[in-house]
Structure formats: C-alpha cells, structure tokens
Amino acid sequence: MITRLSSYFVRTLREDPADAELPSHKLLVRAGYIRRVAPGIYSWLPLGLRVLAKVEQIVREEMDAIGAQEVRFPALLPREPYEATGRWTEYGPNLFRLHDRKSGDYLLGPTHEEMFTLMVKDLYSSYKDLPLALYQIQIKYRDEARPRAGLLRGREFIMKDSYSFDIDDAGLAASYQRHRDAYVRIFDRLGLEYVIVQATSGAMGGSASEEFLAVSPNGEDTFVRSPGGYAANVEAVSIAPPQPTDAEGIPAPRAILTPGAATIDTLVDAANQVAPRADRPWRGSDTLKNVAFRLVWPDGRSELLVVGLPGDRDIDLKRLDAAIAPAEATPLTEEDFTANPGLVKGYIGPVALDGDAVLAHLGSEAATGIRYLVDPRVVPGTAWLTGANVADTHLIDVVAGRDFTADGVLDVAEIRDGDPAPDGSGPLSLARGIEMGHIFQLGRKYADALGLKVLDSNGKLVTVTMGSYGVGVSRAVAAVAEATCDDKGLSWPRALAPFDLQIVATGKDEAVFAAAEQLAAELDAAGVAVLLDDRKASPGVKFADAELLGIPTTVIVGRGLTDGLLELRDRATGERSDLPVEGAAARLREIVAG
Ligand code: ATP
Ligand code: MG
Numbered sequence: 195m196i197t198r199l200s201s202y203f204v205r206t207l208r209e210d211p212a213d214a215e216l217p218s219h220k221l222l223v224r225a226g227y228i229r230r231v232a233p234g235i236y237s238w239l240p241l242g243l244r245v246l247a248k249v250e251q252i253v254r255e256e257m258d259a260i261g262a263q264e265v266r267f268p269a270l271l272p273r274e275p276y277e278a279t280g281r282w283t284e285y286g287p288n289l290f291r292l293h294d295r296k297s298g299d300y301l302l303g304p305t306h307e308e309m310f311t312l313m314v315k316d317l318y319s320s321y322k323d324l325p326l327a328l329y330q331i332q333i334k335y336r337d338e339a340r341p342r343a344g345l346l347r348g349r350e351f352i353m354k355d356s357y358s359f360d361i362d363d364a365g366l367a368a369s370y371q372r373h374r375d376a377y378v379r380i381f382d383r384l385g386l387e388y389v390i391v392q393a394t395s396g397a398m399g400g401s402a403s404e405e406f407l408a409v410s411p412n413g414e415d416t417f418v419r420s421p422g423g424y425a426a427n428v429e430a431v432s433i434a435p436p437q438p439t440d441a442e443g444i445p446a447p448r449a450i451l452t453p454g455a456a457t458i459d460t461l462v463d464a465a466n467q468v469a470p471r472a473d474r475p476w477r478g479s480d481t482l483k484n485v486a487f488r489l490v491w492p493d494g495r496s497e498l499l500v501v502g503l504p505g506d507r508d509i510d511l512k513r514l515d516a517a518i519a520p521a522e523a524t525p526l527t528e529e530d531f532t533a534n535p536g537l538v539k540g541y542i543g544p545v546a547l548d549g550d551a552v553l554a555h556l557g558s559e560a561a562t563g564i565r566y567l568v569d570p571r572v573v574p575g576t577a578w579l580t581g582a583n584v585a586d587t588h589l590i591d592v593v594a595g596r597d598f599t600a601d602g603v604l605d606v607a608e609i610r611d612g613d614p615a616p617d618g619s620g621p622l623s624l625a626r627g628i629e630m631g632h633i634f635q636l637g638r639k640y641a642d643a644l645g646l647k648v649l650d651s652n653g654k655l656v657t658v659t660m661g662s663y664g665v666g667v668s669r670a671v672a673a674v675a676e677a678t679c680d681d682k683g684l685s686w687p688r689a690l691a692p693f694d695l696q697i698v699a700t701g702k703d704e705a706v707f708a709a710a711e712q713l714a715a716e717l718d719a720a721g722v723a724v725l726l727d728d729r730k731a732s733p734g735v736k737f738a739d740a741e742l743l744g745i746p747t748t749v750i751v752g753r754g755l756t757d758g759l760l761e762l763r764d765r766a767t768g769e770r771s772d773l774p775v776e777g778a779a780a781r782l783r784e785i786v787a788g
Pocket of ligand 1: 338345347352666668
C-alpha cells in the first residue's frame with residue numbers, strides 16, 4: 195500500500211517544543227513521530243510507531259534466535275510478590291502504587307523479575323525443564339525523578355526484558371553469554387556506536403552485570419575506558435587502593451589555627467602560612483575532607499554518615515547513589531548540626547568520629563558514634579591535614595590507623611581523566627553514554643525469596659539460579675535519532691527508517707504527479723515501503739519536510755521529467771544525483787536493499 199502524505203496522520207512543526215532540550219526530543223516531536231501527554235509520557239503517531247515496530251522486530255528476532263520464548267505479563271500487578279522480595283518498599287518513590295475498589299494494593303510494573311519467577315515456579319518442577327529463557331516486550335512504569343529528553347527517560351516506556359533459569363552456576367554463565375552475544379547483534383543491527391561496560395546492579399540485586407551504552411555526549415551515564423580494554427560505568431569503578439605505609443617518624447597530631455578556612459583552597463593557603471612544610475607546599479591532596487550526609491532508606495529509617503576523602507576530589511553523587519542504594523543521601527540540616535555538636539560545620543574531622551585517645555589529648559569531647567567511611571586512598575599509615583571538630587581549627591599529621599580507624603571504605607570520589615585503571619591497563623578516559631541495555635547474573639535472590647526450586651538429577655530440591663536482561667526499546671528509538679540527526683532533521687539508518695523511500699512530486703504539472711504515482715505503485719508492488727509526498731505544497735516546504743522526516747532516500751519527480759530525469763537525494767550524506775526515469779524502479783530497489 196502506498197502511503198500518501200496528503201492524507202497521512204502527521205503534521206510537521208516549525209517550532210521546537212518548549213520542554214525539549216535534546217535534538218532527538220525536539221525532532222521526534224517536530225517531525226510528527228511522538229506527542230507529549232504528560233511529563234515522561236508520550237503517544238506514538240504512525241511514523242513513530244513504524245520505527246518502534248522495527249526496533250521491536252530486531253530485538254524479537256535476536257531473542258528468538260537464542261531460543262528465548264516470548265510471553266507477556268500484565269503491567270498492572272499485585273503487591274504480594276513485590277512485598278516478598280522487598281521491592282515494594284525498596285523501589286521507593288519510583289514505583290507507581292495504586293489501589294483497587296476493594297482497597298487492594300497494586301503497582302505498575304517497573305520490571306518483572308518477580309512475575310517471571312512465579313510463573314516458572316507454577317509450571318516447572320524438574321532440572322529436565324532447564325535451561326529456560328523467557329522474554330516480553332512490554333510497557334514499564336517508573337515514576338522517574340527527572341523525566342527528560344523525551345523517550346530517553348520516560349515514566350512510561352517500552353522494555354524488552356528477559357529472564358534465564360538454570361540449575362547451576364555454569365548454566366547461568368552460559369545463559370548470560372548467550373544473551374550478551376544476542377545484545378551485540380541487536381545493537382550492531384540498530385547501527386549504534388556502543389560500548390559494553392562493567393556495571394552495578396542497583397535495585398536489581400545480584401552480581402555480574404554489564405551495560406551496553408550508546409556513546410553520546412548527551413548521555414546521562416559516564417563511563418571510563420583504558421587503552422588496555424578496561425571499560426566500566428563510573429558507578430562501578432572500584433579504584434585500586436595504594437599499599438598501606440609506615441607511619442613511623444610522623445609526629446603526633448597538632449592543632450593549627452585556620453580562621454575562616456572552611457574550604458580546601460583557603461585551608462591549603464592557611465596551612466602554608468602558619469605551618470609550612472619543609473619538603474614542599476601543602477596541596478589539596480594532603481587534606482582529608484569530611485562530608486556529612488543523612489542516609490534515608492525507603493522504609494523511613496535514617497542515619498548520619500560522614501565520608502572522608504582527599505580534599506582535591508569531590509564526591510561523585512552518582513557513585514554515592516549507586517553505592518548506598520536503596521538508601522538516599524540528603525544534606526544535613528541545621529537541626530542535625532545542633533543535635534550533633536561533635537560535627538562542627540567546615541571543620542569536621544575523623545578524630546571526633548573515631549579517636550577518643552586523640553580527643554582526650556586535645557581535651558575535647560568523646561567521639562560522636564557517627565558512622566565514618568573513607569575513600570580507599572586513606573590507607574593505614576597515611577597522614578592528613580584535616581578538621582579538628584573545633585571552629586577555626588585543623589589538625590596536622592592525623593594518621594589513618596594510628597589516630598583514627600574508620601568504620602569502613604566507601605569508594606565514591608570522582609574519577610578523573612588520567613586516573614589509573616584499577617586493573618593496571620593504563621590511564622582512564624571519561625566519556626558519556628546512554629544506557630541501552632543491561633544484563634545481570636541475578637543468582638538465587640529472587641528464586642530464594644519466592645521459593646523457585648526444582649528437583650535435580652539426584653531427586654534433591656535445589657534453588658534455581660537466574661539472569662535478567664533488559665533492552666530499552668522506546669529509548670532505542672530516541673538514541674538512534676540522537677546519534678544520526680543533524681540540524682535539518684532526523685536521518686534514519688535503513689534498518690529503522692519508517693519508510694524505505696520518499697517520493698516527492700513537485701510543481702503543478704499533472705504529468706509529474708502521475709509519474710510519481712506510477713513509480714510509487716511499481717516500487718510498492720515490489721515490496722518497497724514508499725511514502726509519497728503528493729501534497730499541493732511548495733517544493734521548498736516539501737524538501738524541508740523530507741529532510742525533517744529523515745527517510746534515507748528521497749526521489750524528486752519534477753521539472754527534469756521532460757528530459758527523462760529524476761533527482762535522487764541521500765539524507766545521510768546530502769548527496770544529490772540524477773536518476774534516469776528509464777529503469778528508475780529497478781535502481782531504487784537496489785539502493786533501498788542497501
Ligand atoms: P537508568 O540508569 O537509565 O535509569 P536503569 O538502570 O534503571 O536505567 P534497567 O532497570 O537496567 O534500567 O532497565 C533496562 C533498560 O531499560 C535500560 O538499560 C534502559 O535501556 C531502559 N530504561 C530504563 N529506564 C528507562 C526509562 N525511564 N525510560 C526509557 N528507557 C528506560
Ligand atoms: Mg540499568
């Protein structure tokens with residue numbers, strides 16, 4: 195069937211939507227692919243739906259090819275299974291919760307581990323039934339704090355999620371590898387430039403996990419790479435700690451007066467004035483900065499936490515969030531400081547957190563009992579310039595392991611370009627990406643919580659081990675748009691284009707329109723998906739719209755027709771060339787076949 199623009203349900207817009215920042219978001223709306231309904235919630239128009247269907251098809255084919263079987267669960271789910279795994283609470287405000295008329299609790303599924311686990315438990319009971327892989331392509335709901343960038347971060351979005359079920363660890367490793375290979379094929383076919391990086395598993399639980407990130411300066415994820423092949427989401431980087439050193443010969447801590455030096459720069463200046471070092475000037479990296487937070491868990495529990503790290507580095511809030519999930523960190527309030535006189539704003543130091551001996555020596559109060567975690571660089575034997583928990587005062591020569599002992603390590607300092615890769619594979623470089631897919635070895639977390647066991651070959655009941663694997667299907671539409679668009683509009687790769695070919699008839703000549711119709715009919719009969727611009731609009735409007743819509747090849751039927759010529763335009767390269775009418779359909783079939 196030929197699709198004619200004169201009657202197609204699309205209106206292109208000149209103006210960018212007011213809420214859009216990213217090019218893909220602006221263009222998908224302006225070109226008539228999607229319409230916003232509410233923040234993070236979109237309707238799909240015919241053009242958008244065709245692209246979405248192509249992404250779905252690629253994903254479906256590759257899932258089927260590894261023997262995964264398609265099912266579909268409801269989006270509206272009962273509370274109980276999510277209560278059993280703790281996620282009803284742990285998901286926090288990201289979960290859409292609702293009641294039915296009998297006051298029963300329901301949720302809109304953010305991801306479906308629980309439901310798949312229960313389905314397999316319902317129907318399977320023997321090791322002979324495994325391995326098994328199931329998937330669905332379905333709508334998910336997450337009440338994201340910052341829905342932005344259109345389809346890239348929706349509150350309603352489409353995900354392919356699959357789950358593997360195995361009897362043992364080796365089986366899980368094999369299932370994981372099959373999915374990983376399938377993902378490589380999916381993202382190759384989508385035409386994205388992507389990297390596979392080590393990841394954290396977040397609210398999902400489980401161990402081994404990797405993300406597929408589309409490389410994009412507008413991505414929300416930051417990842418690092420080394421020349422030697424290390425690649426990780428910054429959230430997942432564990433830095434290689436230095437060796438502990440010998441503190442012998444380092445004198446006992448002593449206080450220096452540093453009025454007004456509540457920042458690292460002013461502190462370094464003050465120390466260089468009042469207590470210059472013999473060997474070299476003080477640096478930011480000599481200082482131990484202590485940052486206090488309140489951790490709040492989804493169930494309302496909360497606790498103070500102080501994080502100590504070298505003063506020349508900031509805390510990376512995404513690394514912090516990932517490390518403390520499902521708890522969230524909030525800044526301390528004035529009341530918190532009042533209630534904890536041991537925490538002196540701007541002068542917090544480790545000896546008040548754990549250092550009764552030193553405190554006694556200084557004639558100060560006993561330790562606060564607040565949990566104190568330090569950066570891995572703060573190894574035993576290292577000496578620091580740090581807060582004294584007394585206004586306008588810092589301490590010199592506070593030695594880790596001698597003058598204080600932290601309650602543990604928290605690796606949440608920013609990672610910088612040039613930092614060494616943890617595996618020794620060279621300096622790290624940072625770049626940004628869009629998370630397109632995420633694969634996890636879940637292990638037995640969900641099977642344990644929900645009692646998914648089968649009989650093994652010895653007739654013994656064993657807990658099944660699982661993997662979970664997601665692709666952002668609606669996000670992929672936007673990510674590909676983002677990667678391929680230019681200032682004139684969208685520019686789809688052939689694999690995803692809503693139509694193979696756009697034919698634009700220009701002018702008022704009936705013969706031109708008739709020739710365009712005939713060419714369209716011939717190609718349509720040959721199975722080419724044709725969009726025919728048969729509108730009574732000016733050539734300028736039609737050409738601009740063709741560029742905005744982003745179909746890879748456009749054929750212009752116009753004035754050249756009397757000389758037996760059409761014009762061919764390639765959207766991606768901008769190339770223009772003449773195409774003889776004679777044999778045009780055959781040539782165009784070759785072009786769209788790629
Ligand atoms: P993000 O870190 O971007 O919030 P996530 O790690 O929470 O994503 P997963 O739970 O791993 O996401 O979900 C699997 C896939 O679903 C992601 O890799 C991503 O492609 C997609 N996805 C997740 N959240 C959204 C969203 N709000 N809008 C669109 N796609 C999403
Ligand atoms: Mg993820």
